[in-house]
Amino acid sequence: MGFNCKFATFKIKIVDRNSLIGLGIIAAILGAWLYFSAPSKEQLAARKRIKDSLALIEHKRTEEIIKAEKAKTLTDTASKLNATILSDSIKSIQFNEKYKDFAVSAKGTDSYFTIENEKLKATILNRGAQIVKVELKEYKRYGKTEPLVLFDKDSTSFALKLNAYQRSRVFSTDSFYFTSVKSEKNQITLQLQTSKPGSYIEINYTLNAGSYLVNSSIKLVGMQTIISDKEEQIQLNWAMLLPTQEKHIVKEREAATIYYKQADNSPDYINPGKEDTKELNDADIKWVSFKQQFFNSTIIAKTNFLKSGSYIKTGLRPNSEAVVKSVATEMSIPFSGNASEKFDFDFYFGPNHYSTLKAIGNDMEKIIPTGWSVFSVINKWLVIPLFNGLGTLNMGLVILILTLIVKLLLSPIAYKTYLSGARMRLLKPEIDQLNAKFEKNADPIKKQQEQMALYNKAGVNPLSGCFPLLLQFPILIALFAFIPAAIELRQKNFLWADDLSTYDSIWHFGNIPVISSIYGDHVSLFAALMFVSTIIYTYMNSNMMATPQSNQMPGMKFMMYFMPVIFLAVMNRYSAGLSWYYFLANMFTFSQNYIIKLFIKDSTIRTQLEENMKKPKKKGGFAQRLEEMARQRQQQVNSAKGKK
Numbered sequence: 001m002g003f004n005c006k007f008a009t010f011k012i013k014i015v016d017r018n019s020l021i022g023l024g025i026i027a028a029i030l031g032a033w034l035y036f037s038a039p040s041k042e043q044l045a046a047r048k049r050i051k052d053s054l055a056l057i058e059h060k061r062t063e064e065i066i067k068a069e070k071a072k073t074l075t076d077t078a079s080k081l082n083a084t085i086l087s088d089s090i091k092s093i094q095f096n097e098k099y100k101d102f103a104v105s106a107k108g109t110d111s112y113f114t115i116e117n118e119k120l121k122a123t124i125l126n127r128g129a130q131i132v133k134v135e136l137k138e139y140k141r142y143g144k145t146e147p148l149v150l151f152d153k154d155s156t157s158f159a160l161k162l163n164a165y166q167r168s169r170v171f172s173t174d175s176f177y178f179t180s181v182k183s184e185k186n187q188i189t190l191q192l193q194t195s196k197p198g199s200y201i202e203i204n205y206t207l208n209a210g211s212y213l214v215n216s217s218i219k220l221v222g223m224q225t226i227i228s229d230k231e232e233q234i235q236l237n238w239a240m241l242l243p244t245q246e247k248h249i250v251k252e253r254e255a256a257t258i259y260y261k262q263a264d265n266s267p268d269y270i271n272p273g274k275e276d277t278k279e280l281n282d283a284d285i286k287w288v289s290f291k292q293q294f295f296n297s298t299i300i301a302k303t304n305f306l307k308s309g310s311y312i313k314t315g316l317r318p319n320s321e322a323v324v325k326s327v328a329t330e331m332s333i334p335f336s337g338n339a340s341e342k343f344d345f346d347f348y349f350g351p352n353h354y355s356t357l358k359a360i361g362n363d364m365e366k367i368i369p370t371g372w373s374v375f376s377v378i379n380k381w382l383v384i385p386l387f388n389g390l391g392t393l394n395m396g397l398v399i400l401i402l403t404l405i406v407k408l409l410l411s412p413i414a415y416k417t418y419l420s421g422a423r424m425r426l427l428k429p430e431i432d433q434l435n436a437k438f439e440k441n442a443d444p445i446k447k448q449q450e451q452m453a454l455y456n457k458a459g460v461n462p463l464s465g466c467f468p469l470l471l472q473f474p475i476l477i478a479l480f481a482f483i484p485a486a487i488e489l490r491q492k493n494f495l496w497a498d499d500l501s502t503y504d505s506i507w508h509f510g511n512i513p514v515i516s517s518i519y520g521d522h523v524s525l526f527a528a529l530m531f532v533s534t535i536i537y538t539y540m541n542s543n544m545m546a547t548p549q550s551n552q553m554p555g556m557k558f559m560m561y562f563m564p565v566i567f568l569a570v571m572n573r574y575s576a577g578l579s580w581y582y583f584l585a586n587m588f589t590f591s592q593n594y595i596i597k598l599f600i601k602d603s604t605i606r607t608q609l610e611e612n613m614k615k616p617k618k619k620g621g622f623a624q625r626l627e628e629m630a631r632q633r634q635q636q637v638n639s640a641k642g643k644k
Contacts, residue, residue, distance in 0.1 A: 280311060309330065
C-alpha cells in the first residue's frame, strides 16, 4: 500500500519538470520569431508617413464638409430672407391693390375724441370718424348713479359706403383711420386722407351749449376721380343695439322701434311688436329715429335723404337681458360728382320730451304717443303744460292736481249726469205701472211708445246720461296713451312706488300658469286701489241712478262689473301714475255725487217731474225717432218669426 503511494508521487514530479522544459522551449521560439519578424526603422518611418497622410486627408475632408454645411446654411438663410422680402413685397402690392388710394389710411391705431356740454358727452372714434358713445348727464339708468349711456362702441356702427373705380371696389369708411385736423371741447373735425393730393373725406361734429343736437356734416373733396362717375348717391349705414335703461325690459320692448318722416308726410313707424324691414322708397326722407321708451337717437337731414335705396330694419332680442332691440337704417346721400360737395345733417341724442322735440321741428314730437287727433289736444293743451309748469313738485301731487282740474272742468257734465240718472230713477213708479199694464199684453211697440210719451211729458231724455260719459272718454284715452310715455314720470317716486312711469309691485309671486299670462307675476297696489274704487263706484252708481232700462237688461249689469276686472288685468302691468289718476278720479266722483246730492234733493226733482207731467207737452223729434226705431226693430222681429 505504501509502495503505491510513493510511486504515484514520483511520477507527478517527473511530469512537472517536463512541462517546464516544454514551456521554456516555446518561449524561446516565440522570442526568436518576434525578433526576426519585427519591422525595421525604415518600415516604421514609412508607416508613420502613411498614417500622417491619412490623418491630413481626413482633416481636410472634415473641413470641406463644415464649409459645405456653412455655405448651405448661408444659402438657406438668404433664400428665406429673399422669400420674406418677396412675400412682404407681394403683400404690399396686394394691400395697395385692395385699398388703392385709401391704402394710406387703412392702417392705424384706435384713438378717441370727446365733445361735450352741460347736457351730453359724445365720444368719437378716429376709425370711421363715428360717434361711438353718448352719455346723457341729466339722466341715469335705473338703479345706477353714473350718467345714462345711450349707446356705446360695442352697440353701434356708422359708416359711408363708397362705390369706387367704376364700381370695381366698395369701401366702408369704418375700415379707415381719420386724422384729426381740429379738436376742441365742443367741436371735432376729422379727415380721411387718400394718396391723391387734395383728395379727402371730412366729417365734422359740433355740439352747441345747452343742446341735445350735434350739428354734423360730411364733406367730399376731390373724390370725383375715386367714386364711380356712375354714382348719384352715397349710402349711409347706421345701426344700433338699444340697451336696456329702465326697470322693466318688457315695457321697453313694447315701446322701442324706428320712427321716420318722409317729405310732406306725417311721421310713421314700424310696429314695436314686429321684426320688420321697410323700404322708404315712397318719398325722400327727412329723419330717422331710433326710439327707446324715454330716449331716442335721431339723424335729421338739413335737406333730405334720397328715397332710392333707403330702408329701415328692426330685430327682436327676446333672450337678451341687456339688449332691448336691434335697429338699423341705410339712407342715400346725394352725390353729383363735383370737386367739392357737402351734406349737412344733425344728430339728436336726448329724451323723449315733448317740448324739447317740438322745438326741433319737423314733427319730431310725434314720436311721443299723445293719442289720436282730438284726444291729443287734451295732452298738448292741458297735461303737458301742467307737467312742465309743476315739474318741481312731486309728480304724484301733480297728478292729484291734474285730476282735480279735470274734475272741475267736467263738473257741469257730472251734474247733468247725476240729474239725468236721478230723474230716470224717480220715474220708476210710473214705469212700474206701465210694466203692470202691459204684463199680459205683449205689445212691445205700444209699451215703448207709452214710455217715450212718459219721458217726453216728464221732460226726461233717457240718453242724456250717456252723452256726458262719452265726453269724458277722450280724456281717459288721451291719458292712457301719454302717461306711460311721459318722461316727466320716469324714476319719480311716490308713496310706495319708486317709478310712476311703470307698474308698482307690493308682492311678486312669480310665474303661475294662466294667471301670470293674464294678470302678471305681481300685485300692483295702485291698480288694486283703482279696481276696488271702480267696483264701489259701479255699485253706488247702479243703485243711485238705476233706470228701468237697466233693470230690464241684466246682461248690462254683468258687463258693468266685468269690465273693471278686465281693466285690472291691464292696469296691473301699466303705469302706476295712470292707476293713481284713475283711483283719484273715482274718489273725486264720489265726492262730487255726494255734494250734488246734498244740494239737489230727490223730493225736489220728483216735484219738478210731476209739474212737467201736468203741463201739455209736444212730442219732440228725438222721442219720435226713438219710437220709429223701436217700431222698425219690432217689424224686423215679426218678419223673422214669419219666415220661420
